[in-house]
Structure formats: structure tokens, C-alpha cells
Amino acid sequence: MRILRGALSIAFLVFASFLLSTGCDDGTDEQVDAGCEDAFCIGTLFRTTDSPSSVIKAAELARDDINEAGGNIKLIAGDGATPLASTMELLEMGVKAIIGPGTSQSSVEIFDFLVENGLVAVSPSATSVTLTEKNREISQAGKAHFFFRTVPTDSFQAKILATEVRNGDEVLIVHRNDNYGVKLTELINREFLSRNRPAAKVVWYERYYSDDPMFEEKTQAVLDDIEAVGGIGNIGSIILILSIDEGGKIIKGMIDSTVVSSAARYYISDSFAVENLYERVDPDNPAAVDGFKSTTPCSLPDPPERKDEFEKRFDREMFPSLRFAVHAYDAVVAIALAALSAGSNDPSEYVSEMAGVTGGGNRCLSYAECAAAITDETAANDDIDYEGVSGPIEFDQNGDIGAGCYSVYTYDAVGGRMKQIFEVPSLKEITSSETP
Template sequence: MPSKKALGLTAAVAALALGLSACGGGGESGGGEGGEADALRFGYIFPETGDLSHLGPPQISAAKYALHEINEAGGVLGQEVPEILTGDEANDAAQANDAADRLLGQDVDAVLGAAASGMTMAVIDRITGAEVVQCSGSNTSPDLSTYEDGGYYFRTAPSDLLQGPILGQKVVDDGHQSVAVVYRADDYGQGLAEATATALEENGAEVVLNEGYDPNSTNFTSVVQQVAGSGADAAVLVSFEEGVQIITGLIEEGFSPEQMYSADGLNNEGLGELVNADDPGAIAGFQGTAPGVDNEQFTTALTEFDSELEVFQYAPQVYDCAIVIALAAEAAESTDPTVFVEQMTAVTQGDTQCSGFAECRDLLAEGQSIDYQGASGPLDFDENGDVTVASFMIYGFDEEGTHQALEYVESKP
């Protein structure tokens, strides 16, 4: 099967040969030769409401900060990037589709998001089918690696095929040998659960339970009972906010938080208060993994840009999405997504390493090929638009229920 990027190259060449502008992006001139490029127009689809709304603020702020940095450096191809257009995915497919339609109706050239893998699955055909570049900083489902997107979809968050081994290794390193895995039965949950279960078994642990559940259920007693009755000495919960009910139930069944693990879906600074508002420390010992990088310089800069921001999950990855898109447009000398899509991978794999939009843009102007080093680490997009190197944070909660970054681990395929 041809690679997604090969398909994207074919689409770009065909568009150039026919002299077409982007379908749903780029405006009339499309940045073609002999005319001034239209301004590069971004939109986002992030969770402003819904049960993943805690992921919204860091991603929105990171997107706005990236555009601010780009404009401070003179914009893309000498033109200021307009204010980003907004869309709320709300962890609801219908709302996510409405947001995508509104953005496409406003002729965006690139869409940042969606945040949840399932929401991207809901909108990817609309966005990439319109030959608009889509880049998510938080999608992790393995299914997106080989999805037929014409070469227009990229992500700066690592696939769960990279996260699963980190999570599985952590559980075994803590001395657990009999593990129950329960997961939300969707694109995110199933992929990460499978990768984690495989890693557990490869490290000598027995997976005594590996079951999905309906994430839209209002009662998770049966899930709790399955785990409690499995005889496991540890439980991995691949959950979003519904995992709070599972954690609470397991504690009532005698499970210690030190026996529980999760991933990015429960990487929430307020998890202790959600589990027990009167005693957030009841969650002490609970641990998990999430894509994360130890980049204090970026965190400080983003905090100066948005002083009210307290959560930073996926902020570096979203920032990198926007910067790579802008650099691809600079490299292609066009804001037409059917043209600059060809440069998305190239600007992460060139000869000269650089960081930040201004430095990399100036190197491109000198005729050099660039290897953008992101706020989230080296990206090195592969033929599927996936990063090939990723950093993960192992997080936990202390006796007061305070979220902590315990360590950072690098994973490679």
C-alpha cells in the first residue's frame, strides 16, 4: 500500500499541474508563483466544553502562543497570520463535525486538533478530504498511523505503540506480576490497552483481565467487580474522567492507589479532588504515563504569555504543530495546503538543526534544509505523519493529592 505521504505528494503535484488552489483552503491566489501569497489561516478543534475540557486551555494557549511567536518574527511569507479560528469538539462527534464544517467554511489552510483520537476519527475525512492540513498534538490511537488521509494528517503526540511499552514496563518495575487491564472501548482505549498488555506480557507479567467497557455508561460497578474479582495485584485503567468512578470503586473494594496505573487520559492535576474532595490525598501512590517533556524554558515562556495557565499537558506538542505548518509554508513558498503539505515532513528531517520559527525560517531563506527541533523534542515525521522519537512523563500523586512529574523517559519504535 502506498504511504500516506506518497499519496500527499501525488495530490500536491496534481494540484500544481492543474493550477488549482486549495480545495477549502488557501484562498484565490493560494500562494502560487507570480502572485502574493494569501495569509496562512489556522483553525482549531479543541475541547472547550465536555469531560475533556481540562485539556482545552493548554492546547488553546499553546496554539495562540505559536501564532504570536510567528507574527513577532514577521509572519509567514511576510504576512501576519490572522487570529486563530475556534471550534469546540466537546468530546462529541456531532459537535466536532459542526466545528470542522465551520472552519472549512472559513477557508482555513490548517486545522490544529482534534484533541481526542475519537474526535479526530469523526472529522478527519472532512478536513483531509478538503485538502486541508490537519495536525494534532494529542492524538495517540495507533489506527491513525495508517488511516487513508491523502497525506494531510500529522501528529506531534506519539502513538500508543510507543506509550504502551513505557506503561507496561513501569507496572512490572514496581513489582507487579498479575495485572488487570480495563479500557474505554473506543479508538484511544483499545489501542493503548493492547499495546500495554503486550508490553506487560513481554516483561513477564500475566494479564489476568483485559476488558473494554462502554465509556458512555453512567455506572461502572461491573468494571470494578471484574477487576476486584480477577485476583490481580495491579490494575491499569485506560480511561478519561469516567475512570474516577472506577478508582473510587476499587478503593472501596480494598485496592490501594499504589496498585493502580493509568495514562494521559487521567493525567489531571485535579484528580485527587475528583476522587475525594474531602481528602485528595486518598489518591496518593496512583501513577501513570503521558506524553511529556521536561522543557522548563517553554513552560516559562508559555506562562509569561498566559499567566492564568496552570495545566500544560500537550501544550508543547500543539505549539510544534503550528510551527511546523508555518515552516512548511515558508519552505514551499506557498500558503496553499496542497503545496506546503509536501514540506511538512521535510522540515523535520533536514540537514541543519534549529529551534523556533524565526531561526528556522532564516535558515530556509538561506537555502538550507532544516531539522526542526520542537518544544516537545525532535519530531522526525515518518511516512505516516507520526513522530519517531517521543518523551513520556511518569506522573504520580503525593500524600496531599498533589500531581507530580516523577521522571521522564524517552521511547523509540
């Protein structure tokens, strides 16, 4: 990426003075109260839970690192349970970017609003290929798209899940009926058919949450639908595209079922790839999930010690799971660097720099290092390539990353799990870790 020095004629230590020149300018009370006239406000859009979110904590760490290096980032929390309404509210408050949403369905819900209002969003965890398709349509129409993500898409996860399932098994997919679940199921079955294997049988359900007064009844309805599948006793492998709220209950019901074979193998997508799976399934019996497998995006930074250093910044008792944390950190840094490169926090200005600061230039490993390179007027080459804690990012023309990795975890009988890593985009060469 070529940075225009004329737009960056002052040192990066006074980042805020030029970065905020296109800040909140309509004078609303909401904007004044939020403090966005004096800071580069970035909204977070994740569903609020009873436990601390490592994704939000990672965004806060990125903010702290950026501000320590001369930036002036302020995070404002939105509510991922009402993504569109919350995005509208965040925009009114003066935010110039969104970290999130946390899910593919929520990302699809706000996609058109982002385009219509020129607001950048970078999700650390939305993986549906629908978002690739929507960005491609925008680009083909000659317009700028405003949605990006720092994780590989489900086209890669589908390859891994299809590969992991033992050859010859009859397969059942149980998925939530939202954009993520429907699209991932379609991709997995497409993979099976491309390998001359029969498509999986499918059971779907409308997503629900733990605070739903009908939670137990809805869980039982899902189990009833599963048991009603013809030939369920012959199913050898079950792929589960579930959510944290209901996933454990559904799995426990399947394990206890007298209809589902006790020899069936279970594979869990990244939406429920939690570390201590047994605690959500059967807290008194870690062996209940012995042999289960799960997939989740991972990180492969160079050097690898960067990941260890990053994880040490978390209290692991408070944050037992760091799923998508590195991706959230990188999302904040990428936005800040794009704005610095453009010399403006106006999304319509810095959106064109998102790809540039993450690929094609001189490699840099932190906001401070990259920002110094951007503002160094003595450098012969001012192109940068931010390589994140998650690894290379390199946003392509569809807002997707060009590299990355997925981990396949195998749970054991004592509550632990073992990891195998597949790198993106070399997934065409992967072979199953299953024994024939």
C-alpha cells in the first residue's frame, strides 16, 4: 500500500489531531455524551452474557496498546442481542467503526445498514460465506463494501468437517436455522457430494437462548425431531452446528437417547467449540464427551511466541476461553492503522486503506511499529503489512482474509483436549486425522 505523505505531515504521536479531523460533527447530545468529539470511537457489538467476554477484553487490550502509542481510541459497547438497533444507536453516538457482530446472522442483519451509512465493521467471528457473496455483489456494482472479518470463512471449516468424518459413515447434521447454520450445512453437504459421498441427513431448529422461558420444551422438541429421523440408529457420525446456550443440553439428550447409536461419533463446529465441553454437557462425567471433535479458527503468528505473550495478558480464571480473542485484537488494530493511513477517521475515507495496511508492504507486528512506519517521512518505502497476533490478515476484495488456520480438537475422558492444526489456504491437501 502506498501512503500519501501529504496527508500525514505530522508525527504519529499526535495521532488524534489529524485522525479526528473528520470526527463527530453534527453536535448531537448523544455524541457529546459519548465523548466522540475528542476520540476515535469504535463500537463493540457482541451479545451480553453473564461471564466476561475475552473478545471484548481483547478489543480493550488493542485500544490500550494503540493509545499508549499515541492514539486516542474509545470503545463503546453495543448490544449484540439487538444488532441493527444497537448499530443505529452507536452511529448516532458518533462511532466510526464496529468490532463485531459476533455472529454471522447478526452480520447479515446489519450489512445493508453498513453500506447505506458508510460504516466499517470488522467481525472476529462471523464466518458465513453469505457475507463474502454480499461483499462481492457490492464490489461488482462498483461500490465500496464496509464489512470485513479477521477469521477464515466457513468454506474452509466445511472442508475440515467433511474430511474429519469417517469414510463410509452415514451422517446426520443438526443445525440451528440461521444464516450460519444453513450455509455451513450446505457447504458440508456440497463437500460430501464432491467426494462422491452421500449427503447428510439434516435436522434444524430455530435458535433460542438460555433465558427463554420455554428453554426446556424447545430443547426436547429438538431431541424429538432428531429421534424421528428415519434410520437414526444407523447414523455413524453426527455434525453439530449448535450454540453455547442450548448446545450442551442437546448433546446430553442425544447421548442419553435410546435411539441414537452409542457408537456414533460427534463433530462440533466453531459455534460451540468450548474448551471444557463436558461441563456444559455432563459436569460430573468428563468421559461423556470422550472422542468428540470440534473445529475453531486459531492463530499462527510469526514468531509463535507472540500468541503466548498475548494470552498471558488474560486472567485465565476469569477468561477460560480465548476463542476469537486474537481476531478481535487484530480487528481493532487494522481499523486504527487504516484510519491513520488515510489521515481520517471517516469510514468512507479509510475503508480503502483496510486492505492496504494488512498486505503488500513491509511487515510490521504491532500498532506502534506500523504507525511509526506510516508517519516516518525519512523512510524510502512507506508501505506496511500488519501481521496480526492471529497471523497474516491480507484482506481481499471481498473483505475476507487470505490466510489463517483452523484447529481440530479431540476431547478426552478427563476433560482435556488435543489439538491438530490445518492452515488456510492449503486445505485442499488436508487428510483426515481419523483412522480408517
